[in-house]
Amino acid sequence: MIKNVIFDVGGVLIDWNVKRALETFGFSTETIHKIESKIFLPEVWVEEDLSIKGENELLSFFQSKCPECAEDFAYLWDHFDQTVSGIPGTDEWIKSLQEQGKHVYILSNFGTHCFKQVRKKFLGFLDIVDGAVISYEIHKVKPEREIYDYLLDKYDLKAEESVFIDDREENLLTARKLGLHTILCKDRTQTKHDLEEILK
Numbered sequence: 001m002i003k004n005v006i007f008d009v010g011g012v013l014i015d016w017n018v019k020r021a022l023e024t025f026g027f028s029t030e031t032i033h034k035i036e037s038k039i040f041l042p043e044v045w046v047e048e049d050l051s052i053k054g055e056n057e058l059l060s061f062f063q064s065k066c067p068e069c070a071e072d073f074a075y076l077w078d079h080f081d082q083t084v085s086g087i088p089g090t091d092e093w094i095k096s097l098q099e100q101g102k103h104v105y106i107l108s109n110f111g112t113h114c115f116k117q118v119r120k121k122f123l124g125f126l127d128i129v130d131g132a133v134i135s136y137e138i139h140k141v142k143p144e145r146e147i148y149d150y151l152l153d154k155y156d157l158k159a160e161e162s163v164f165i166d167d168r169e170e171n172l173l174t175a176r177k178l179g180l181h182t183i184l185c186k187d188r189t190q191t192k193h194d195l196e197e198i199l200k
Contacts, residue, residue, distance in 0.1 A: 002181065002199055004162040005097055006151070007129075008142075009108035011167030012185045013090050014122050021083040022076065031069050038066040039073060048111030051136035055113045081117040087188060091125050098130075100199070106132035107151050107164065109141045131155045142166070143174040152178070163198055165191060 010016035018040055022032045039045065039062050048058055059077055063070035076083075094104050106129055115136060119126070126132055133151045140147040152159060159179035166172050172182040181198055185191045 002102070002161060002163050004103045004105060004155075004157050005195065006105045006107050006162055006164045006180070008164075008166040008168075008171065008185070009106060009110065009123070010084075012165055012191070013087065013106075013125060014118075015085045015087055016083055017085070018076075018083045021079070024082065025072075025075065025079075027072055031072050034066050034069045035073055035076070038069075046109075046141055048114060049109040049135045049141045050139050051112040052139050058111070058113065077113070080114045081121060084118045084122050086122050089188075091128065093192070094125055094128055098128075102199070103130040103155075103157075104128075105130055105151065105155060105157070106134070107142070107147065108132070109135040112136040142168075142171040145174055145178065148174060148178055148180075163195065165195065 007013055019032060019036060022035060027035075044062070044065055047053060047061060051058070053061060059074065062077070063073055066073060097104050106126065115123075115134060131151075131154065133147060133154065135141045135147060138147065138150055140150065142148070151157070152162075160181075163181040163183060164172065164175040165183045165185050166175070167185045169184060172184055175182050183191060183194045183198070
């Protein structure tokens with residue numbers, strides 16, 4: 001029996017779209033491509049999710065990856081909240097699961113700088129969930145096993161009684177290896193349907 005529903009955040013409970021924000025800022029197609037291809041690579045952006053470096057050091061690190069777009073990236077860095085938009089019905093979805101007797105948790109890769117910018121405006125659901133582990137807090141990231149173990153241990157959860165929802169297959173692979181049920185989120189309608197099927 002599933003007792004716990006564990007959500008990723010970006011791409012599941014909120015919409016995160018860097019390219020849309022860059023276009024809104026009026027950046028050229030060339031600049032957008034450079035920022036996306038040189039900074040928003042998993043092996044580069046993971047430094048923000050880990051947040052071992054300080055915020056100023058991180059900004060300099062990212063700018064060093066694309067010196068010719070350093071000024072434009074600094075603008076994005078200061079307006080990161082504009083890369084995010086809410087998805088209607090998120091709070092209601094969480095509350096409905098809790099009303100069914102399920103415990104709801106968050107497991108997300110999120111860096112300190114970006115988290116601070118979007119917390120108040122877009123992450124209000126953190127106030128109603130039963131628990132959360134955010135990567136910057138423990139300097140561990142998905143798909144590393146350690147962050148999953150940390151969540152399970154912190155809240156005394158059994159993997160076989162939990163379902164994890166994420167929009168990245170590599171993150172689900174680790175979860176499955178640990179014995180969690182998983183759902184790949186492609187859109188809200190599909191995800192809700194798949195979750196309802198698992199909870200039957």
